[in-house]
Amino acid sequence: MKKIKLFEAFAGIGSQYKALKNISKDKKWDIEVVGIVEWYVDAIIAYLAIHHNLKHIKKDKTTINSLSLNSKDLITERQFNNLQNTEKAFFINKSKELCNNLFDITKVTYKEMPKDIDIFTYSFPCQDLSQQGKQRGMTKDTRSGLLFQIDRILSEMKKNYSINDLPKYLLLENVTNIVSKRHLSAYNKWLDKLHRLGYESKTYVLNSRNFGSPQNRVRTFCISVRKDFKEKVNFSFPEFENIDKKNKKIKSILEKEVDEKYYMNNLMTYSKTDEKKSKNGLIKCYLKNYTNFNSEAYLYSIEGKGPTLTASGANSRIKIWINNRIRRLTPLEAYLYMGFKKQDFNNVNRLEILNERQMVFTAGNSISIEALEGIFNSFKF
Numbered sequence: 290m291k292k293i294k295l296f297e298a299f300a301g302i303g304s305q306y307k308a309l310k311n312i313s314k315d316k317k318w319d320i321e322v323v324g325i326v327e328w329y330v331d332a333i334i335a336y337l338a339i340h341h342n343l344k345h346i347k348k349d350k351t352t353i354n355s356l357s358l359n360s361k362d363l364i365t366e367r368q369f370n371n372l373q374n375t376e377k378a379f380f381i382n383k384s385k386e387l388c389n390n391l392f393d394i395t396k397v398t399y400k401e402m403p404k405d406i407d408i409f410t411y412s413f414p415c416q417d418l419s420q421q422g423k424q425r426g427m428t429k430d431t432r433s434g435l436l437f438q439i440d441r442i443l444s445e446m447k448k449n450y451s452i453n454d455l456p457k458y459l460l461l462e463n464v465t466n467i468v469s470k471r472h473l474s475a476y477n478k479w480l481d482k483l484h485r486l487g488y489e490s491k492t493y494v495l496n497s498r499n500f501g502s503p504q505n506r507v508r509t510f511c512i513s514v515r516k517d518f519k520e521k522v523n524f525s526f527p528e529f530e531n532i533d534k535k536n537k538k539i540k541s542i543l544e545k546e547v548d549e550k551y552y553m554n555n556l557m558t559y560s561k562t563d564e565k566k567s568k569n570g571l572i573k574c575y576l577k578n579y580t581n582f583n584s585e586a587y588l589y590s591i592e593g594k595g596p597t598l599t600a601s602g603a604n605s606r607i608k609i610w611i612n613n614r615i616r617r618l619t620p621l622e623a624y625l626y627m628g629f630k631k632q633d634f635n636n637v638n639r640l641e642i643l644n645e646r647q648m649v650f651t652a653g654n655s656i657s658i659e660a661l662e663g664i665f666n667s668f669k670f
């Protein structure tokens with residue numbers, strides 16, 4: 290077994306760790322997480338539940354205050370005081386102890402960074418790049434500009450350590466819009482920077498459905514490999530075959546019976562258009578005169594592929610047409626849709642700390658496990 294050291298920046302619920310663990314047996318890898326950076330309390334709790342299966346939970350106090358309660362803003366003093374003597378504080382402390390969580394990326398210095406990282410992942414916030422947002426881009430004062438923190442940390446590491454102490458592989462993940470006309474020059478500057486840091490990089494636009502997921506989730510990934518290491522192991526950048534042998538459909542992740550609360554009986558009064566099959570394998574129709582927001586009005590056939598699950602907005606409430614009724618996906622189905630296992634969901638759910646919306650939020654923010662498995666499978670050590 291070869292020890293593979295993983296560092297997850299913007300760790301979320303740890304799709305990266307999950308995917309690596311899934312393929313580790315075949316690859317004869319022993320995965321060790323040597324650090325994470327995640328400041329969002331709900332994601333920290335879910336991460337620990339999924340990957341560390343914590344049993345003895347108690348109320349605790351914490352001194353760690355570079356946290357966020359909504360994943361976007363730094364916690365206020367009042368919110369921080371309210372965290373004291375709660376189970377959440379227990380999880381925050383545990384994530385420091387068990388995962389070496391460095392919390393707020395803006396405060397991380399090279400001195401805290403482990404040397405000898407094999408895989409460093411950075412799926413930084415997409416809000417300012419996504420088509421749904423204002424598209425302010427990657428600048429010093431936007432959330433997507435947190436990419437520059439990765440620049441800062443890697444540059445500091447290079448300056449103060451030797452090149453051999455920089456991570457061997459880097460993996461970027463973000464929305465496809467990062468390579469759109471509007472953001473391409475900023476993205477290309479980042480690729481130049483990676484080159485100057487000593488990496489060779491290749492950008493991919495990949496759809497999870499081609500990796501055995503029932504979900505159409507098209508995302509940009511950038512694999513970078515340290516040049517000296519690339520030569521040492523004779524790594525060549527993968528060409529992903531776009532063949533989904535499993536051809537999974539929405540129905541593959543559905544629960545047999547779900548609570549009545551997931552059925553949307555009020556929508557049954559609207560008439561539906563005829564179903565249409567898209568080239569991506571979606572079979573959908575929409576509810577006439579229900580709303581002007583197209584994505585809110587779509588119903589998906591369970592015999593087809595599904596749309597991208599998002600953390601919030603209409604696509605966090607994906608509606609399916611099943612047994613002549615309309616319902617939304619349950620939080621368990623949202624986890625399965627992202628490639629997590631039922632056990633992962635159960636571990637989070639049984640804590641009764643995250644509500645259903647928070648569970649779907651953290652799942653929709655994550656990365657399809659199937660796509661990550663495909664990518665990591667190409668890595669060589």
Ligand SMILES: C[S@@+](CC[C@H](N)C(=O)[O-])C[C@H]1O[C@@H](n2cnc3c(N)ncnc32)[C@H](O)[C@@H]1O
Binds near residue numbers: 327328360395413654
């Ligand atoms: C797109 S999500 C990544 C999700 C992750 N790939 C997963 O598997 O769940 C971006 C993450 O960055 C985190 N984040 C945003 N700002 C941060 C900051 N200043 N410091 C640390 N994490 C931050 C968010 O809380 C969110 O979990």
